[in-house]
Amino acid sequence: MYTLITVLIFIVCVLLILIVLVQNSKGGGLASNFQSTNQVMGVRKTNDFLEKATWYLAAALLILSIAGSAFIPHGAETVNESAIRSQVEQAVDPNAVPNFPIAAPEATTAQPDSAN
Template sequence: MTNISITIFSLFIIVTCILFILVILIQNPKKESINQYFMEKNFRFFGIKRTNTFLENITWFLSIVIFFLIFIFNFLLKTK
């Protein structure tokens, strides 16, 4: 039973880390650059401020989820 739960938690950690990386890469940089010009055209309909706030909230949420998944994973490894 513990081997299956360790495998499941390790997969959850991997998927969460991949989502975390993608969310960070999508975020709008704070400094002005050529990319910002293209981002403004693409996100004109959504509103850049709302998109950045939403992505920042997702970043915090995913980091907290990773933190707790790693604690649970370590607990499962110690009980094995």
């Protein structure tokens, strides 16, 4: 389900980018190509359509983002958490003093036989 919502979010983002790029900040954009007033979808209707499409896509992006956060898979996090926890529990304390032998073993040195 999370993958489906992620793909839908991606599609909505691409459509929103395209709709915003088609618009012109001064009211031109795609509507500027329609100079004749007797067309079915004139300048005013094109601007209305682009503005409504922008708002609907923004609302869809918001809703899909909230829905996507509800479906985030949490199973992988518990596996990683337990692996990290076991590494922390098995870690060696760097402040621990190592156990050295108290007395050094006696060294026996071999003396060569001297011929007198």
